[in-house]
Amino acid sequence: xxxxxxxxxxxxxxxxxxxxxxxxxxxxxxxxxxxxxxxxxxxxxxxxxxxxxxxxxxxxxxxxxxxxxxxxxxxxxxxxxxxxxxxxxxxxxxxxxxxxxxxxxxxxxxxxxxxxxxxxxxx
Numbered sequence: 001x002x003x004x005x006x007x008x009x010x011x012x013x014x015x016x017x018x019x020x021x022x023x024x025x026x027x028x029x030x031x032x033x034x035x036x037x038x039x040x041x042x043x044x045x046x047x048x049x050x051x052x053x054x055x056x057x058x059x060x061x062x063x064x065x066x067x068x069x070x071x072x073x074x075x076x077x078x079x080x081x082x083x084x085x086x087x088x089x090x091x092x093x094x095x096x097x098x099x100x101x102x103x104x105x106x107x108x109x110x111x112x113x114x115x116x117x118x119x120x121x122x123x
Contacts, residue, residue, distance in 0.1 A: 001034075001036065001040070001044065005031075005034045005035075005036070006044070008030055008033075008034060009027050009030040009031050009034060009041075009044060009045075009048070010027075010048060011030070012026045012027050012029065012030030012033075013026060013027050013030075013048055020111075020114075020115060020118065022111065023045075023049070023052075024042075024045045024046070024049070025104075025107070025108075025111065027041070027044070027045035027048055028041045028042050028045045028104065029041075029108075031044055031045065038099040038100070038103065038104065039096055039099050039100055042095060042096055042099050043096065046092055
């Protein structure tokens with residue numbers, strides 16, 4: 001993957017600011033448009049989510065006060081983070097396996113049909 005590939009895929013991520021647009025869908029589509037295979041495009045899409053997730057975590061931590069830091073809060077936070085990380089890893093592993101054998105055409109058609117229906121109701 002070249003720098004220009006990474007830049008264009010990263011810019012595709014900006015499409016997620018449009019309501020209803022999937023961030024991962026936009027970046028995977030950007031990767032496919034740059035000639036990556038489905039698995040490589042999905043892997044890069046998930047890597048692009050790391051700074052977003054880290055930023056959200058840092059923002060949330062900055063909003064905590066000393067009164068928030070009870071033993072119960074710390075336990076629930078650690079448990080929630082661990083379960084989320086494990087399930088996220090398993091979901092990504094499954095999706096990457098799925099993408100080696102299937103395309104995202106059905107998902108894309110579903111998203112476009114849903115967008116058309118929503119536009120009819122809200123315009």
